[in-house]
Amino acid sequence: MTSLLPMPGLVAIPPEDEALRAPVRAFLQSAMRDVAPAIRARSWLGFDAGFSKALASQGWIGLTLPREYGGGGRSGFARFVLLEELLAAGAPVCAHWVADRQSAPLILRYGTPAQRDFYVPRIIRGEAFFCIGMSEPDTGSDLASVRTRATRNDGGWLLNGRKIWTTNAHRSQYMVALVRTSGAAEDRHKGLSQVIIDLSLPGITVRPIRDVTGDAHFCEVLFEDVQLPADALIGEEGSGWKQVTAELAFERSGPERIYSSLVLAETWLAEMRAAGEVSPASTELAGRIAGNLAVLRAMSLAVADKLTKGENPELEAALVKDLGTEFEQAMPDWIQAALERDAHAPSPALARTLAYVMQIAPSFSLRGGTRQILRGIIARGLGLR
Structure with a gap:
C-alpha cells in the first residue's frame, strides 16, 4: 500500500507533536461522550469554565507558551493537533480560547515583565478569561475609526466609550481593548493604543446580546469614567495599530476558521x-467536503509553520480565514440540499444541528474581520493596491 506522505512543499506535523493526538482524543472521548451534536456544534462558542480548568490540569492551555510561566513550551504544530481534536469533538473551549490564542502571546510580546508575570500564569492555569474589545457601534469592521478614549490623568488613564460584539465579556475577568489615547477618529491609525481592562472596575456596564440561535455570547460594553491604572497600557502608547494587526494574525490563522461546521x-x-x-x-458531497478540508488544512498548517518560526503570516492567515469561512458557510446549504435530493428525513439530532449551524453560519465571515476587510489585506499583500 502506498504510504500517504506529504507532497513536496507541504508542511507535515512532526511525529513528536502528532503523538499528542492520542491522549487528547482519549480525554475528549470520555469528556464528550454524552453531549448531543447540536451542543457540540457550538464548540469554540461553547463556554464551560470547568472544562477549560480540566484542560489546564492536563497542561493543554498555553501549550506553546514559555515553560517559565507554566506553559508547555511546545511548537505551533502541537497546538494545531490539540485544536483539531478539540474542534472535531465539539469541545466547549470558548472560556479560555481568546486568552490562550491571542491575549497571552500579545502580553508576552509587548507587555511589561510585571504584566507577563501576573497575567500569563493565570491564563495557563485556566483562571483568567479574556475578551477582545475591538469593534464599536456604527463603525463596522473599520477598526481605525475607534472612538473609545483613554485619557492620561494622575491615576493612570480615564476610559470612556463603547465596544460591541465582544464575545463573552459578561463571563470574562479582563478585556484587551483598542482605544484612542491621542488625536481624533479622523487620524485613523495614529494615536491608537491597547489597554488591559479589569471588567470588575466601577463604571463598566456589560449588556449581553441574544442572537438568532438563542445564545447570548456577544455583548455591548459601556465605559463611563472608568479609572485604569497606569500599568494598564500594553506596549508603547500609540503603537496599538501595529500590535492589533499582529494579534489578528493569531485570531485568523487557526483551524477554527475551517472546522466550525465539522460536527x-x-x-x-x-x-x-x-x-x-x-x-x-x-x-x-462527502468527497467535496473532504477535498476542501484537505486543502484548507494544508494552508492552515503552513500558517502554523510560519508562527513556529516567529514569522508574521498576516497575508496567509487572511487567505485561510477568507476561504475557510466561505467553506464553512456553504456546508449547511450543501447538506440541506443533499437531504432534499435523497428525500431523507433527518433525525431530530441532525435536524437540530443543521438548524443551529444554518443560523450561526452568517457570522462566520464577520468574526475576525469581514470578507471585504480580508480581501483588502490580501490585495495589499499581493501588491494589487
Whole structure:
C-alpha cells in the first residue's frame, strides 16, 4: 500500500507533536461522550469554565507558551493537533480560547515583565478569561475609526466609550481593548493604543446580546469614567495599530476558521451510513467536503509553520480565514440540499444541528474581520493596491 506522505512543499506535523493526538482524543472521548451534536456544534462558542480548568490540569492551555510561566513550551504544530481534536469533538473551549490564542502571546510580546508575570500564569492555569474589545457601534469592521478614549490623568488613564460584539465579556475577568489615547477618529491609525481592562472596575456596564440561535455570547460594553491604572497600557502608547494587526494574525490563522461546521458534517455522514445506502450525490458531497478540508488544512498548517518560526503570516492567515469561512458557510446549504435530493428525513439530532449551524453560519465571515476587510489585506499583500 502506498504510504500517504506529504507532497513536496507541504508542511507535515512532526511525529513528536502528532503523538499528542492520542491522549487528547482519549480525554475528549470520555469528556464528550454524552453531549448531543447540536451542543457540540457550538464548540469554540461553547463556554464551560470547568472544562477549560480540566484542560489546564492536563497542561493543554498555553501549550506553546514559555515553560517559565507554566506553559508547555511546545511548537505551533502541537497546538494545531490539540485544536483539531478539540474542534472535531465539539469541545466547549470558548472560556479560555481568546486568552490562550491571542491575549497571552500579545502580553508576552509587548507587555511589561510585571504584566507577563501576573497575567500569563493565570491564563495557563485556566483562571483568567479574556475578551477582545475591538469593534464599536456604527463603525463596522473599520477598526481605525475607534472612538473609545483613554485619557492620561494622575491615576493612570480615564476610559470612556463603547465596544460591541465582544464575545463573552459578561463571563470574562479582563478585556484587551483598542482605544484612542491621542488625536481624533479622523487620524485613523495614529494615536491608537491597547489597554488591559479589569471588567470588575466601577463604571463598566456589560449588556449581553441574544442572537438568532438563542445564545447570548456577544455583548455591548459601556465605559463611563472608568479609572485604569497606569500599568494598564500594553506596549508603547500609540503603537496599538501595529500590535492589533499582529494579534489578528493569531485570531485568523487557526483551524477554527475551517472546522466550525465539522460536527454537522460528521453527524450527517454518520446518519447516511446508518441508513444503509449512500446515494451517488451524497458520496460526491462527502468527497467535496473532504477535498476542501484537505486543502484548507494544508494552508492552515503552513500558517502554523510560519508562527513556529516567529514569522508574521498576516497575508496567509487572511487567505485561510477568507476561504475557510466561505467553506464553512456553504456546508449547511450543501447538506440541506443533499437531504432534499435523497428525500431523507433527518433525525431530530441532525435536524437540530443543521438548524443551529444554518443560523450561526452568517457570522462566520464577520468574526475576525469581514470578507471585504480580508480581501483588502490580501490585495495589499499581493501588491494589487
